[in-house]
Amino acid sequence: MHKKLFIPGPVDVKKDVLEKMATEMIGHRTKDASELQKRITGKMQKLMYTKNPIILSTSSGSGLMEGAVRSCSSKKIAVFSIGAFGDRWHKMAVSNGKKADKFSSELGKPTTAEMVEEALSSGEYDLVTITHNETSTGIMNPVEEIAEVIKKYPEVIFCLDTVSSLGGAKVEVDKLGVDICITSTQKCLGLPPGLAICSMSEKAIEKAKTVENRGMYFDLLSLYETIVKKDHQYPSTPSLSHMFALDYKLDQIIEEGIEERFDRHSEMAKYVRTWAKMNFEMFAEEKYASNTLTTVKNTKGISVKELNEKLGERGFMISNGYGDLKEKTFRIAHMADTTLDDLKVLLKNIEDVLEI
Numbered sequence: 419m420h421k422k423l424f425i426p427g428p429v430d431v432k433k434d435v436l437e438k439m440a441t442e443m444i445g446h447r448t449k450d451a452s453e454l455q456k457r458i459t460g461k462m463q464k465l466m467y468t469k470n471p472i473i474l475s476t477s478s479g480s481g482l483m484e485g486a487v488r489s490c491s492s493k494k495i496a497v498f499s500i501g502a503f504g505d506r507w508h509k510m511a512v513s514n515g516k517k518a519d520k521f522s523s524e525l526g527k528p529t530t531a532e533m534v535e536e537a538l539s540s541g542e543y544d545l546v547t548i549t550h551n552e553t554s555t556g557i558m559n560p561v562e563e564i565a566e567v568i569k570k571y572p573e574v575i576f577c578l579d580t581v582s583s584l585g586g587a588k589v590e591v592d593k594l595g596v597d598i599c600i601t602s603t604q605k606c607l608g609l610p611p612g613l614a615i616c617s618m619s620e621k622a623i624e625k626a627k628t629v630e631n632r633g634m635y636f637d638l639l640s641l642y643e644t645i646v647k648k649d650h651q652y653p654s655t656p657s658l659s660h661m662f663a664l665d666y667k668l669d670q671i672i673e674e675g676i677e678e679r680f681d682r683h684s685e686m687a688k689y690v691r692t693w694a695k696m697n698f699e700m701f702a703e704e705k706y707a708s709n710t711l712t713t714v715k716n717t718k719g720i721s722v723k724e725l726n727e728k729l730g731e732r733g734f735m736i737s738n739g740y741g742d743l744k745e746k747t748f749r750i751a752h753m754a755d756t757t758l759d760d761l762k763v764l765l766k767n768i769e770d771v772l773e774i
């Protein structure tokens with residue numbers, strides 16, 4: 419039996435979208451492949467509110483996260499971490515031989531504009547990474563306030579991880595001044611995992627030209643140059659199957675209405691938060707609670723593992739807490755094509771299993 423997924427990726431994928439993955443192959447050096455890349459670019463630019471070129475990578479989001487820090491820093495990186503995915507970005511930087519400092523917030527709290535100001539004012543950094551939506555703690559960072567600070571440091575490349583938010587919350591890349599905005603297909607976009615997507619600013623491209631040892635597969639400059647300068651082609655063979663599905667899915671997203679899609683996510687988030695507060699507690703500081711998933715504090719001391727097993731028998735799946743937060747929290751995703759009605763059914767089933 420298929421379990422309906424309420425985990426923060428991979429998400430359930432609609433049948434018609436899955437079927438697009440089975441489109442017959444075309445040559446990757448053909449006009450058709452270029453056209454496909456161009457169509458995706460136009461639609462992704464709408465969803466990201468940017469005029470910057472769009473780069474696709476056949477990898478999960480982590481590939482472009484690693485590529486960004488490796489390709490665009492020659493001095494030192496300021497990594498702001500509010501949980502597991504910020505920590506991972508720091509690890510990526512260090513393991514690529516980059517100098518990087520990590521600025522962590524208490525779990526369940528956001529990165530503040532003050533923290534960013536304090537770090538950048540030292541003048542030590544040429545690249546900053548921010549997690550827009552931390553999927554372990556369920557925090558959505560105050561990115562507008564953070565962006566205002568980063569704008570004061572025009573020599574700094576601004577990288578933003580929107581892997582678990584893009585397509586479910588508004589991220590105005592150009593207005594925020596984000597140089598590299600990264601996402602992947604298996605979360606709010608509602609596609610299977612396997613493709614990473616980013617926008618890349620002129621400033622980031624110019625910076626990459628000055629950085630040595632950018633590697634090869636995730637060299638953002640090489641990706642940019644083949645995709646944008648060589649008629650929207652790839653340095654290596656891309657997952658055309660994902661591209662067919664993404665092109666199709668983006669039409670659906672635009673048809674739903676981008677703003678309407680964000681509103682649907684907000685409405686679902688509000689509902690789950692209210693439920694969480696009635697029955698447990700929120701893990702995230704509420705002012706910064708995510709629009710795409712809710713991390714619930716396990717104040718009743720239930721066995722999350724057992725709950726999930728019982729939900730599984732009923733055809734549902736939620737997520738345990740991430741890393742150290744396992745059993746201390748559990749996570750309910752409300753992203754991609756999930757509806758409020760789906761969530762109502764899920765929460766009713768959780769209540770039945772727990773007899774609350």
Ligand SMILES: *Cc1c(COP(=O)(O)O)cnc(C)c1O
Nearest residue numbers: 478479480503551553581582602
């Ligand atoms: C899932 C996730 C990632 C990792 O993305 P992959 O596509 O699995 O590589 C990074 N950051 C955040 C915030 C995520 O939720």
